[in-house]
Amino acid sequence: MLRKLLILAVFAGTSASIPIVYQSNPQLVENLLRSAVPGKQAVEAQPNVNLASVPNKPPAPLPMGRKVLVAADERGHFSSPFKLNGRQVDGMIDTGATLVAINISTARRIG
Structure with a gap:
């Protein structure tokens, strides 16, 4: 039981120290992460931007007879x-x- 508690304490201490190390020296952490992934060179990737288009809404059907369609104003009235x-x-x-x-x-x- 003491062994499990000790392992848990080591993991908690390590995970708490990672943000502190990154704040003090971000280049070190980035270099460690790059060296952990073998064979891939750092390539500046352009973000892939896909512009979405809004489909045209079909016109709302007009009410028949003694009914009217009243839209709400900017206040919702x-x-x-x-x-x-x-x-x-x-x-x-x-x-x-x-x-x-x-x-x-x-x-x-x-x-």
Whole structure:
């Protein structure tokens, strides 16, 4: 049991000292790693860059009938112009609402 504990301590000490040695002398560590791999010369490799293209999205189908498609703005809100009582009114859509609400000034303006 003592032998296993001693081997574990040696491995822990060695693995803890590798970053310290690399920080103090990175050239030494790189030379040791190069000498450990026989037969391969250090070659400056150009990175292989593959540019990806974004596929074109097919146009979204337009809704039919009394449905409209409203996109969210940069804040994530849905707002659009509406016709209330035949007049154009800008409004915000509450996707969870069960009732339509307008303020008094808008109600007076549209009649």
